[in-house]
Amino acid sequence: MALIDTDGGFRVSRRIYHDPEIHRRELDSIFKKSWFFVGHVSEIPEPGDYVTRPLGVDPVIVNRDRDGRVHVMLNSCSHRGVKLCRSGRGNTKAHRCSYHGWAYGLDGACRAVTYEKEVYGPDLDKSRFNLRSARVETLHGLIFATWDHRGPSLSDALGHMTYYFDALFGKFDNGFEVMGSPVRTRIRANWKAETENLSGDGYHTMITHETALRFGLFPSPEDVAPYGDPIGPKFPGRTVQCGNGHTIRIQHLPIETHPPGFLGYPEELWGEIERNLKPGQVDIMARTSVTHGSVFPNLSFLENFKTATDGPGSMCRYTRLTLKVPVDEGLTEIWWWHLVPADASETWKERSQRAYLRTNGPGGMFELDDNENFLGMAEANSGPVGLDQSYNYVAGTHHPDAHGLEWPGHVQDADRSEHTLRGFLTEWRRRMELTAVAEPAASIR
Ligand code: FES
Ligand SMILES: [Fe+2]
Numbered sequence: 001m002a003l004i005d006t007d008g009g010f011r012v013s014r015r016i017y018h019d020p021e022i023h024r025r026e027l028d029s030i031f032k033k034s035w036f037f038v039g040h041v042s043e044i045p046e047p048g049d050y051v052t053r054p055l056g057v058d059p060v061i062v063n064r065d066r067d068g069r070v071h072v073m074l075n076s077c078s079h080r081g082v083k084l085c086r087s088g089r090g091n092t093k094a095h096r097c098s099y100h101g102w103a104y105g106l107d108g109a110c111r112a113v114t115y116e117k118e119v120y121g122p123d124l125d126k127s128r129f130n131l132r133s134a135r136v137e138t139l140h141g142l143i144f145a146t147w148d149h150r151g152p153s154l155s156d157a158l159g160h161m162t163y164y165f166d167a168l169f170g171k172f173d174n175g176f177e178v179m180g181s182p183v184r185t186r187i188r189a190n191w192k193a194e195t196e197n198l199s200g201d202g203y204h205t206m207i208t209h210e211t212a213l214r215f216g217l218f219p220s221p222e223d224v225a226p227y228g229d230p231i232g233p234k235f236p237g238r239t240v241q242c243g244n245g246h247t248i249r250i251q252h253l254p255i256e257t258h259p260p261g262f263l264g265y266p267e268e269l270w271g272e273i274e275r276n277l278k279p280g281q282v283d284i285m286a287r288t289s290v291t292h293g294s295v296f297p298n299l300s301f302l303e304n305f306k307t308a309t310d311g312p313g314s315m316c317r318y319t320r321l322t323l324k325v326p327v328d329e330g331l332t333e334i335w336w337w338h339l340v341p342a343d344a345s346e347t348w349k350e351r352s353q354r355a356y357l358r359t360n361g362p363g364g365m366f367e368l369d370d371n372e373n374f375l376g377m378a379e380a381n382s383g384p385v386g387l388d389q390s391y392n393y394v395a396g397t398h399h400p401d402a403h404g405l406e407w408p409g410h411v412q413d414a415d416r417s418e419h420t421l422r423g424f425l426t427e428w429r430r431r432m433e434l435t436a437v438a439e440p441a442a443s444i445r
Helices: 020-029 116-120 154-158 161-169 191-200 210-214 221-227 267-276 279-285 346-359 365-379 419-438
Strands: 011-013 036-040 049-055 058-064 070-074 089-091 110-112 135-139 142-146 176-178 183-187 237-243 246-252 288-295 299-307 315-328 331-341 390-392 410-412
Touching: 020 315, 020 419, 036 049, 036 058, 036 176, 036 315, 049 331, 058 142, 070 135, 070 142, 135 154, 135 161, 154 161, 161 237, 161 246, 161 279, 161 288, 183 365, 191 246, 191 288, 191 299, 191 315, 191 331, 191 365, 191 419, 210 365, 237 419, 246 419, 267 279, 279 288, 288 419, 299 346, 315 346, 331 346, 346 365, 410 419
Parallel strands: none
Antiparallel strands: 011 390, 036 142, 049 058, 049 089, 058 070, 135 142, 176 331, 183 331, 237 246, 237 410, 246 288, 288 299, 299 315, 315 331
């Protein structure tokens, strides 16, 4: 069978998660060419501030120069490739190599070569040894970079996802900031397993996270009834394929609020949310239970409304970004950022952090439950018989499209569905086939 077979269904070969050869081709066709999130401007506020990150799977330095511009460049000396910057964050005037001492400016230019005239003579053109630079764009403080200098702009690559990003990250006058530093963890699973889940799998929630439900980590219809007019026991949800593999799932609380209520955010910031957003975006953000999705290939976002301590009165909102970086086909490094509105009080930020850590933080109950499933998928498919099977992704193909909304993209009026997973995988196949056309020997069939 083809790796992804959509004739009469949506079957996916298990090899795409477990085959080292397919992983090697993903590195070329996806991880060399996409736009990737590398950090937030609040992590490098001052000239000379830097952090070290992956760009795709290559290590990069992300720093701010003396003029305030952000540069992203390969964290590898142009001489003989030693990793230039070994620490995760700091402030510096230049990046100096530990091997022979070459030094690079904050724009990646090769500025100094040790014993230059003695070792290389009088005519060395140092500009030939500048660090490999990436193209950089920011959106609402989120820094994205790509190695592809000729491809689409960030806004063209994001397409309809920009509308949802404006709602998520553009709603406060002074934006978001990162709380603490990002955390890194590793999981023995393919990078696509969790990315697909976070793309909008509302189908697993009540099963995988049943214990969290019993512990009261989800607000119940009774918990939220005092905050609006109840509309029934069901939490209404929708899923969106935004195009280019980007997706979002939006689930609301079972209440109506008049005027719009942005429950879980500090009430003194509600006015600016309404002012900064279009009506359709207010419709997303008001009375939201959870919003999550993925930017192709490996960035996931989540804005959630959960209990910070026991009891419904402590419900608070938090925003999380996760990046799934493949180490190989069966091992993934996950980076976790917790974001809070810059203008919220310190007390509110701490409450948001408590809600995040007990639920969707690296050691949160939701994450531990999810990880068991991803580990189980990896463990059950490494044998020759398992590898020859397929997964099926037809859940919700019969669901109706949503009408009468301002929301762009292909919106379905349901969230117990694999609508968004199909959107992610369709783009995965397109990208892999593009490379296969360019290099016929590497056909994915
Ligand atoms: S490897 Fe960096 S200066 Fe030689
Ligand atoms: Fe989950």
